[in-house]
Amino acid sequence: MYVNEQALLSLIAGILILIRPALLNYIIAIYLIIVGVLGLVR
DSSP, rough: OOOHHHHHHHHHHHHHHHHHHHGGGHHHHHHHHHHHHHHOOO
16 A cells, blocks of 8 residues: 655654644654655655
8 A cells, every 4th residue: 555655754743743742843853854855765
């Protein structure tokens, strides 16, 4: 089953932010890095 990686990352990041709002900056930074790397690889 193929799932869009960006949509999955967005969902996970949103859930983590709801659970631990203090992690917001780290989650956004990691998300942006992963999306950037995926964009360069493809």
